[in-house]
Amino acid sequence: MEKRVVFNENGCKSCGLCVQVCPANVIFLADYLNGKGYRPAAVTKQEKCISCGKCAQLCPDSVISVYRPVKVMQPV
């Protein structure tokens, strides 16, 4: 499936704010380091993300992009 939330890993400073705010509890800090030496935030269960956008609003470094699935209208 298409990704709903995308992180610019190398801009993440591992503050954990997005982990705390996510109502779906799908964000975690990865077990590897990015180019700056921080554990970047990540989501693997993309299907559990509800595209609420809270993580992107809160991130102090603006490294999160959230996408909403497009609803296709059915002809009546």
Ligand code: SF4
């Ligand atoms: S958009 Fe909402 S549900 Fe999805 S990862 Fe961010 S805070 Fe969690």
Ligand code: SF4
């Ligand atoms: S809020 Fe931003 S900087 Fe902080 S852990 Fe999440 S993605 Fe990284």
